[in-house]
Amino acid sequence: xxxxxxxxxxxxxxxxxxxxxxxxxxxxxxxxxxxxxxxxxxxxxxxxxxxxxxxxxxxxxxxxxxxxxxxxxxxxxxxxxxxxxxxxxxxxxxxxxxxxxxxxxxxxxxxxxxxxxxxxxxxxxxxxxxxx
Amino acid sequence: xxxxxxxxxxxxxxxxxxxxxxxxxxxxxxxxxxxxxxxxxxxxxxxxxxxxxxxxxxxxxxxxxxxxxxxxxxxxxxxxxxxxxxxxxxxx
Numbered sequence: 001x002x003x004x005x006x007x008x009x010x011x012x013x014x015x016x017x018x019x020x021x022x023x024x025x026x027x028x029x030x031x032x033x034x035x036x037x038x039x040x041x042x043x044x045x046x047x048x049x050x051x052x053x054x055x056x057x058x059x060x061x062x063x064x065x066x067x068x069x070x071x072x073x074x075x076x077x078x079x080x081x082x083x084x085x086x087x088x089x090x091x092x093x094x095x096x097x098x099x100x101x102x103x104x105x106x107x108x109x110x111x112x113x114x115x116x117x118x119x120x121x122x123x124x125x126x127x128x129x130x131x132x
Numbered sequence: 133x134x135x136x137x138x139x140x141x142x143x144x145x146x147x148x149x150x151x152x153x154x155x156x157x158x159x160x161x162x163x164x165x166x167x168x169x170x171x172x173x174x175x176x177x178x179x180x181x182x183x184x185x186x187x188x189x190x191x192x193x194x195x196x197x198x199x200x201x202x203x204x205x206x207x208x209x210x211x212x213x214x215x216x217x218x219x220x221x222x223x224x
Contacts, residue, residue, distance in 0.1 A: 031224055043223075046140055046216060049196045050223070074223060086224050106224055114193075114216075115223025116141040128141050129222045 002054045004045050006077040014089040018069040023091035027098040029106055031086035033079050038121035043076045043085060046114035050074070057108045065101035067092050072105065074115060085117075133157055133211040135164060140218035143190075146174045147217070155209065161192065162205040164215060179217075189219050 001017065011030060018026055033041050058070045071089040079085060088105050092098040109115075110131060117129040135155055139147040153167060165186065169176035179190050192199050193216040199207065209215070 044141055044144070045223075046138070046193075046218065049193065049216070052196065110224045111221070113223045114140065114218060114221055116219065117222050118141070128219060131220055131222045 001071050001073070002051060002058060003073045004047055004050055004054075004076055005073060006075065009073050009075065009084045009087045011084075011087055011089070014071040014073065014087055018071055018089045018091040020068055020091065022093060023068040023098075024093050025095040025098040026089060026091045027095070027102040028090075029086070029088040029102050030084060031106075033081050033083050033085060035081045036119065037124050038119035039081070040120050041079045041081075041085070042118040042120060043074075043079060044116045044118070045074070045076050047076075050113045050115055053113045054109065057105055057112065060108070061090070061101045061104050065090075065092065065097045065104065067097060067101045070101070070105065072109070074109075074113070076115075133159070133209070135159075135209055136212075136214045137164070137168065138214060138216040140216065142178065142219055143175070143217045146172055146178060157211075158208050160205065161194070161199070161207050161209065161215065164209060165205070165217075168217075191218050191220060192216065193218075 054072050068091045073087045075085055088102050090098045090101040120126045135153050138150050181187055186201050192201055195214050
């Protein structure tokens with residue numbers, strides 16, 4: 001499943017959907033809002049283009065790393081410190097493929113998916129986050 | 133011809149999320165950007181430097197495919213095209 005949503009992420013459900021008899025490893029990545037001195041984060045997406053890009057990244061990862069299943073959920077809207085932003089779950093026959101596939105997806109997502117974050121807070125004001 | 137302009141992040145704050153522009157047939161991407169700059173001086177300041185060159189952090193898509201501002205500003209648009217304007221990506 002590929003999803004961009006304002007709802008919270010249910011990692012357990014994502015893991016359940018990626019498990020199979022052929023998969024001996026399930027790797028998860030959960031991105032959360034870090035306290036960088038702001039109070040909240042606003043996440044914005046070019047939804048249609050981002051969904052298409054995430055689909056393309058998933059297809060690449062599945063064929064490159066022989067993944068059995070991949071789920072990606074990215075949140076949008078206003079998020080508080082500690083809240084979930086992004087979850088990626090990859091299953092594969094072995095751990096090396098699952099780790100590599102998950103790493104590939106997060107790095108490509110950061111480079112290619114049209115999503116943006118704005119930090120907001122009393123002390124720091126507000127500013128759009130630049131990619132790190 | 134009608135062109136749909138979508139803007140995101142700081143450019144959305146200046147231009148609004150979407151707007152339809154009427155341009156002359158055969159208008160280029162650069163002409164569309166100039167039109168936006170004429171409508172919204174804040175966009176001109178955000179998108180163009182003092183020499184009138186497009187700033188590096190202005191990214192563009194035509195019909196959801198990235199274009200290279202260094203090479204494609206002279207690309208001619210067609211009726212119904214969608215142009216998206218946004219800063220560098222920062223998801224994840």
